[in-house]
Amino acid sequence: MSLVEIARYQDVYEADLAAAFLASHDIEVSVTERFQTTVDPLMQRALGIRLMGRADQAAQARDLLARAGTGEFATDEGDDLDGPDSTVRAASRGLALFAFATGAGFVGTSMPRRFGAFQWAGLAILGVVVLLSPVLWLVGVFSA
Template sequence: MSLVEIARYHDVYEADLAAAFLASHDIEVSVTERFQTTVDPLMQRALGIRLMGRPDQAARARDLLARAGTGEFATDEGDDLGRPDATVRTASRGLALFAFAAGAGFVGTSLPRRFSAFQWAGMAVVGTVLLLTLVLWLVGILNA
């Protein structure tokens, strides 16, 4: 049986989401060019990711995708996540800064594992800031 193109996407994740949506409506599709575009992500824009399906289901599939694009299947609950509180944001920024200063970009590579003077200085600065933040936070808790 020959397959026809139902839709074309520029992102493999968007194509997978559309395929899952159609599968939930009993329409069988396949995502093509997945392997070529994951080896070289720049090829996603060049080739496009196609949803291929049976000719007898193509019209219904295109109609469902068009209706989903207009928001017909959206729910009232929304899909936005709330912002994390200030403590979580501060801690994550501190960890990211520490990882950058400690040279976390070299973990898992074949590059030498020695720290440079710049990285030691960065770790010292980040460690001092984190220690002072912890002390101030504990003093605030004890005085409250």
């Protein structure tokens, strides 16, 4: 049984996806150059990732990949994932603001461990926002 090149990709994940697609249609393929390219990702573009399969199934495999490329197997449900809800976004913004204001991004570096004027100003602004947000929320609740 001789193996022939069915397709060539520049990304190992795309090659794995194509291999899984072909396996779902009972076509056995193997992804080559996986280990060389995952050790050094720049090698993916230099070497390319090849799908190798049996010679008697090569035409059928290339036909399936061409049909998949045109969108023949697409479903109506779409590929979009729901984004994070507003509470997750607000929490992540708050953490990012806190890290920026307090200089937490410099932890573990050779930077001095004391706050500078910029960090104290940021921490003061953050404190005012944290202290005023429940008051503003209560005013909004009782005025409505």
